[in-house]
Amino acid sequence: MRNTAGELGRNQGAERNDSARTLLTLAVRDYGDGDEGFTAGIDEQLDVVAEWWSSPVAAAGFHQIPAPTLTGRAHVEDFLRTHRVREMTGEALVLFITGHGVAGSRTHFLGLPDSERGRHLNTSVRTTDLITAALDSHAENVLVIVNTCYAGKISGEIDDLIEDIRAERRNSCQLDVLVTCGHDRPVQVRRFSTLLRGAFERLRTTAGITTPHLRVVDLMSEFERGLSPADRKKHRLHRVVDGSGVLAPTPCIPNPGYRRVREATGADGRHRSTPAGDHWLDRATGRTQDQDPGWYFRGREDLNRSIAAFLSPARARGVLLVTGSAGSGKSAVLARAVVLSDPAFRDDPLCKTALDLSASDTVPATGSITGAVLARHRGAAQLAHDILEALGETPRRVRSTEDPVVEAVQQILATLRDREEAVTLVIDGLDEADERQRIIEDVLAPLNEFCAPRLEQVPVPRPDGGPFAAPEPGLRLLIGVRSSRPLSEPSVELAEEEQGPNEALKAVFPTAEEQRTDDEASEKDIAEYLHALICEGGGHRESAEEAAGLVAPVVWPSFIDARIAGEQLRSAEDPAAVARQPEWQRMLNNGTEGLLKRDLVLVEADGLPSEVALALLRASAFAGGAGIPWSTIWPQMARVMLGETLPDWDEMITKLLKSRLNGYLAHDHEDDRRVYRPAHETLAEALRDAGTDWLDRGGAA
Template sequence: MSETETPEEIRGAALGVVVENYQSGRFRQLTGATAQMRELCELLEERGYGTTVVEDPEWNDVNKPLGDWARKWRATGGHGPAVVLWSGHGVLDDRELRLIVRDTVDPEFDGEVHSANLLASTASLSGADQVLLLIDTCHAGAGVVPSLEKALDRLSQRNLPPGRWAWFGVIASCRPQEKAEAGGVLLDAFARVLREGPRTDEYRHEWSRRNGQVSGNTVIQAVLAEWPAEVGHRPLNAMTGRDRLMFANPLRAAATEPELVEHLVQAARGAAPDDEGWFFSGRRRVLGEITEWLEARRPGLFLVTGSAGSGKSAVLGRIATLSDPAHRADVLAHQPLTPRDPDPGEDSVDVALHLRGFTVQQLAEAIARRLSLPRPQTPAALIAEVEKGWPESRRRLVLVLDGLDEAAPDQAHPVVEQLLAPLSRLSCVLLGSRDRPFRPQQEPGESLDRALSRILGIRARAADLDDESDTERDIQEYCRRRLLARALPMADATTAAELVARRASPNSGGFLFARMATDSVIRRLSAAGAEGWDWAEAIPSSISAAFTEDLESGPVRERDGAVLPRAAEDLLTALAWSGGNGMPARGVWEAAASALSGDGIEYGPEDVDWLLNEYGRYVVEDSDGTQAVYRLYHREFVAHLRHASGHSDGAYHVARAVVDLLRGQTSDATVSENANPYLRASLAAHAVMAGERGTSMVRELTYAQEEVFRPDLAEVLGDVAVSLSHAGRREEALAPAQEAADLYRALALNNPAAYLPELAGSLNNLANVQSATGDGQAALTTIAEAVTIRRNLAKANPAAHLPDLAGSLNNLAACQSTTGDRPGALTTITEAVTIRRNLAQTNPAAYLPNLATSLNNLATCQSDTGDRPGALTTITEATDLYRTLAR
């Protein structure tokens, strides 16, 4: 499921039975019960449930409306979820709950009462796979066990097809021997949870604002947790089966709401989320340069680079935070800006994204979503939309993009070439990334800013935080502020801050080390006070040491009386091996952590909540467009946990868990659409990380369901080939590249619309590998096939496929020239120039650089065929274009 897709809406049925008035004087009137039931059913209607309310039924006619409701939903509901509610009086007779109706005279007479058994039967006969039963009466708990037994009996008779799961949950307002207070406490609590979500200071991952829906079990647990302490009776619940999503999450953020990535917010704050205060300090020179650059609103790219922990995310986060109105207000409430503090201004940033795990296409979709633009078919389509004008295009677009070095494997170059280069000619792009070698390189060890300048065709503006002269002073001030906020005496705070700042050299982790070292000092203060500390001994020696110390001395998970000493490390390590921009919970994160435990421990949702509450300072919550996903806060934690001795072969174990869970959620791969979206979307990434065994696991899936998983295997093989080729292992890349092309060819025979573009791309990659291994003739044959396919695709859909055709023609010309067909190369590159010239007329920002490249190649071909005057004219045009792009 893509970044822009949303989960399906809930469609369910609800039956509410309420008895407010009674003929017998034995039972007092329950004033307001009918109004309460109606309001609750209206609330359910707003959340996708069709509702039926049965008011004050009598014993001889209560069964008909209930049966009609069940039969109707069974016929029309498509097995959608059902909620059944009963509100009224209940009587306990020989440990059996008897539900009183309007004309009940003698509760001991079976013919004058209803029962929890019959209510459970009604719910089960509705055909719903997910059923929640609520009984709000005196002695309601006596109906829990019979209801569950009836449900189990019904479920045992149902043989659900693959991909469907049954769940039955029941919650009663009180225990069997208790009388419930008037007022419908259970229904009120249920309505409040549906309307507002849980009231708790602790994090509950199921209720993340990024999750669109929650399960019936999640709602039950919230009701139980928030039961009013002053109420003299306690609810009772039971359930069986596998719960699925059942209710809309009231905490879900509106899809159109601007979303500042939490990675940036935390970094800007310079402290863990639960550490009161905003402590960002310094970096005024770099921030001043950025704000001046933004104020000018001239298109271009500003790169903020530096070593790990140098504060790149903090700088970008400061800009994004001061732009977002809500976060800006929070910053100013804690620490007003001074005249010396650079300020980009409110609403100065249009898009703020962290690029971890993004492919170039996923990034294009994410940017389009935040700009309220149509989902682009290609990165070039996004550029065209931006060039035409986005909804707020009265001013220059500003994008803050952090973590280019954390993009999906081998995607940094395509991201820059296909998106950032053209966007930087239309908008202001503020980019954060480590200054590390960038493939493909022009020369060994080429720095990132030089590579960006080469690809963009202009000199990218850059700031290297490792070169900042005020770094030590800025770190010292940051640490001092945090320690003073924890009431450490000024002298001690100054001493500790000076020591941290001296140790936090660029090679030792800079600001990241400072943050963690300060965390360590604060933990020690909380445990033992500030008296008599040897600060040189108290401060950790490195990021790794601080991280290890925190995990070893921090909270330990206890569950059902047992201690789980490695819970924090297992759960965090699972995230270190996540794919995309993070891993969801909902069984996925739990399964990955369980696979890493090594001693058979199985982690569940409650363990995820524990980890996020106790160690949330190391975790960032984001969204994949349909659900909350989680990733580690910094790459240093990823590196540390991946290489920890306790988790050898972690990539394989996590990949194994992903594949096993995928098979389990899809009934052994027979109903693939029922799997959590992450499992399919990140399958290739996990397989590649796991190496040859990862590829073998995907082959296992193809053996189970070849038609379903052949595309996944083709994707994995293609990614493996690209990675091997970029690593210089071109001979090894040849076999997976060839197999990927063969698979896509077979897929395209049955579904050309879906797979011909993939086949052309895989052939293009195969030709590159063949050429790199010296097999020029094979490369020529392969790239010629790719050109033929893309030519046919471009005839049917020029906008989507002409750019790719031009690229393949460019490669074909190179192969023709290499194999001695210089006239053929001239003809081919001339066609590529013609296509790119036409494209550049309608979308110059995206295609002028490519046109200049093709003109350069055309000039070479003209010179090789003896047309030196033509070559001079062509290279002159190319040079003029490069000059234009460099302005």
């Protein structure tokens, strides 16, 4: 099965623990001239470098080797020889050089306390000798950072020396060299440590880069963000050797903002990635905050029992549509099946909680789902490629004259024909796809060949006259799609222009079964969900029962409104007392809009102005794709929404993500960045509506 908990596949290779990573710090701290500020500045540099390269990216972290006290050239040569730098192997080697730099007529030197003026050839060290010792080692990837005065002078020297490194190594390894100033500029030693620390903090928080390692340009751009326009010529980083290019992350730069995600495997034991990020686990648990350890969804037994039966080994073919009105828990039901069927999650304490809460016949068989994909904001070609990857296949390249959708679907069909076992695919959020109609007609409709039930399994004779071939394996499709809730049985068929995606799917798959998530029984499920949310941690049990009974009939059939209401009530001293308040009841009757209005007022107590919080939420609603990245984009879009500039947008976003408003957001990954969007499309639509007066404070309780 595809991995169902986040972007794993592309990061897996970077997390191997069988390759050495080494950080060498060659720093000259004390020149015996009484300059305590210089020594303190060098120590500050070493502190931030040590912290950065100890970031917990992988099990095999960087082995850090600081140089001993260096006073003369012999000490430097002893250091290189003792640690066999020129013969060093491993996946990554980082060399950080800092101290006084000396610019000769054509050569740059690292000055030492015992260096003699006018005799740098014999008493100092040529900086390029240190650089090439690392570059021409046997390490697969090398990064050298030189922070000395006049370091830009190295550029002319290194160009000629690089040509003497064998072509095979230059072409197959990532070899990069950065210097911290131009050829004619000195270094302000404490300024560099401040700038490097700033880049470290931004990459740890606001940059939102999701890969375990960074590109060199990521480091350079975040470093430069800390510079004023007047300082850019003085303190910016310069790349004098470019061996990894613009697009490739290098194992030499760990990402301090990387969050290791849980590894999950499918029935075939392979790790898979998914564009849905944490979608499945978030939806399955019903949690309101990222990293919340609870499992809150309850009930839905008949619906879960039907899905488990559909996924049983006795069935090899079929289509099951899980449908319902907006926010009625379709994704939660599908995600529960995806997560609980994944063998990698079965031993997880979080899933054990869910299994303990569930009747055995409501739990899908282990490994019963081959792959799960999210259709939200995906085009037809993108979704077809996602399905191929879920099947463990790599999409073929297509010529410019070929239709990528047609070619991908043909590859899917060929893959299914070659399978000896039944295949099960989960597709969620089809109603939110960018090319919904083409997905239904050109991607899904051809799959009916494998989904339609066979009246009898007749052996198929082989063209070569050999033994009869076994019948083709089947395909089970489990699809989540929104539809309006009928108030009664329709007396006439809907006109074509009134048919939504659910009706279109039933036309394509005439034998499809349907399960709704918004029937009358779901009110009890919402009450149980609310009770579990409010009682998180074991408190409020009696008060929670009363509060859930008051709220469930009002928010039904919307689990999204229940989640938001539960998030508000769980933080109250007496949830039932709050739920009984007439003002809160009026707010609740306004659904998501009323709940959000109340929370926009309450977050002001956390130092987050209501109008700023609203601007940030609206910016996330207008973002395309999977969501909005933090970095510089979220602040810029929010500035437009607010109509004014703030000096501390990053602080405001931090407060938003730590506040009760975090429950209104979902997170995902796109283009190697962590992105944010409203937790449900109905909420996004409401936030995009310019006619809503969100800052009407009359609804606050």
